[in-house]
Amino acid sequence: MAEYKGVIVYGELVNGKLSSITSELLGGGRPLADQLNEDLACILASDAVGNASKEAIAFGADRVYVVEHPLLKEYQGDAHIQIAEKLVREITPRIVLMGQTSIGRDLAPRLAFRLGTGLSTDCIDLSMDPETNLLQQTKPVYGGNAQAIFTSDILPQIVTIRAKAMSPMERDESRKGEVTSPSVELDPLAIRTNIVEKIKEEVTGIKLEDAPVIVSGGRGVGGPEPFKAALKELADTLHGAVGASRPPADHGWVPEAMHIGLTGKIVAPDIYIAVAISGASQHIAGCSGSKTMVAINKDPEANIFREAQFGVVGRYEEVVPALTEKLKDLLAE
Numbered sequence: 001m002a003e004y005k006g007v008i009v010y011g012e013l014v015n016g017k018l019s020s021i022t023s024e025l026l027g028g029g030r031p032l033a034d035q036l037n038e039d040l041a042c043i044l045a046s047d048a049v050g051n052a053s054k055e056a057i058a059f060g061a062d063r064v065y066v067v068e069h070p071l072l073k074e075y076q077g078d079a080h081i082q083i084a085e086k087l088v089r090e091i092t093p094r095i096v097l098m099g100q101t102s103i104g105r106d107l108a109p110r111l112a113f114r115l116g117t118g119l120s121t122d123c124i125d126l127s128m129d130p131e132t133n134l135l136q137q138t139k140p141v142y143g144g145n146a147q148a149i150f151t152s153d154i155l156p157q158i159v160t161i162r163a164k165a166m167s168p169m170e171r172d173e174s175r176k177g178e179v180t181s182p183s184v185e186l187d188p189l190a191i192r193t194n195i196v197e198k199i200k201e202e203v204t205g206i207k208l209e210d211a212p213v214i215v216s217g218g219r220g221v222g223g224p225e226p227f228k229a230a231l232k233e234l235a236d237t238l239h240g241a242v243g244a245s246r247p248p249a250d251h252g253w254v255p256e257a258m259h260i261g262l263t264g265k266i267v268a269p270d271i272y273i274a275v276a277i278s279g280a281s282q283h284i285a286g287c288s289g290s291k292t293m294v295a296i297n298k299d300p301e302a303n304i305f306r307e308a309q310f311g312v313v314g315r316y317e318e319v320v321p322a323l324t325e326k327l328k329d330l331l332a333e
């Protein structure tokens, strides 16, 4: 029987660089590997991995498996599953960590199925049970209203982790690690999809997922204008980004990519300012990881006040400009 050892991160690259989720996964995997007294490894598969293997070591990996192939230029699940399956079968890690990203959501269930093991998706916390050496996987359930801890005794344990749930280690260029290039024969005939065109989402300013401050508007703002004016001004003042609940996206007031919640983006900024948002569980599911939540709503009974640490009962048309002016004064001091 295979001896399962170590923690492995299935890394992602963006424009040839290690993506932020990969450094977060390495940051989350490092203490698990240390507790097990085993290695933390990282798989990087792309057409050109370049310096990303060194970055992975600087962010905590002991070993990096580099697979380079022209067929890996764009993400293709049918190509990556061949690499993930072959390497995980050969390396036999105890734990496989992936991002709760479009890549992780696609790859992790396929890998778990092929290996005949379990999968917990969208986890926000991980810990080792010292008695069993099994991973305890915490994830939000019931639309974010509760958290449940899952585990399974079938190895490897595969988990996808929500962005911003783990902190990367401080980058340390002096860390030493091993880079190996295992040979993986990619079968082009097994790649059944072909990318015809890639349309980049237009993002002006800070990306919602990376913004330390988000000013999010709900149906109560009444139309598209406030998103471009009052809410944007508040967000700009705090060097943040503007988001929305689902109704503004459904009404076409804002692009679909700005919608936060169960069916939209999941964010975890330092400050989340919810403007004229009632606080439905499906919305909270996307922002409950925010460190501080501030609610502005004219209805004192709105559920958002149960979620927020700070709240202002009032019409946003008055509260938001007054808050922006006050912040501008304070920041100018």
Ligand SMILES: Cc1cc2nc3c(=O)[nH]c(=O)nc-3n(C[C@H](O)[C@H](O)[C@H](O)COP(=O)(O)OP(=O)(O)OC[C@H]3O[C@@H](n4cnc5c(N)ncnc54)[C@H](O)[C@@H]3O)c2cc1C
Residues within 6 Å of the ligand: 217, 218, 219, 220, 221, 244, 245, 246, 247, 248, 259, 260, 261, 262, 263, 264, 275, 276, 277, 278, 279, 280, 281, 282, 283, 286, 296, 297, 298, 299, 302, 314, 315, 316, 317
């Ligand atoms: C399967 C499913 C998935 C869903 N996924 C999502 C999701 O991903 N994200 C999401 O957001 N929703 C989602 N929803 C919808 C969700 O249930 C709610 O309907 C939605 O979040 C409500 O949006 P809202 O708070 O902006 O609007 P409302 O619930 O209509 O609330 C508007 C708020 O604005 C306040 N208000 C009105 N005027 C003013 C004013 N002048 N000043 C201050 N406050 C004012 C009101 O008091 C009210 O609290 C989903 C629903 C389903 C069924």
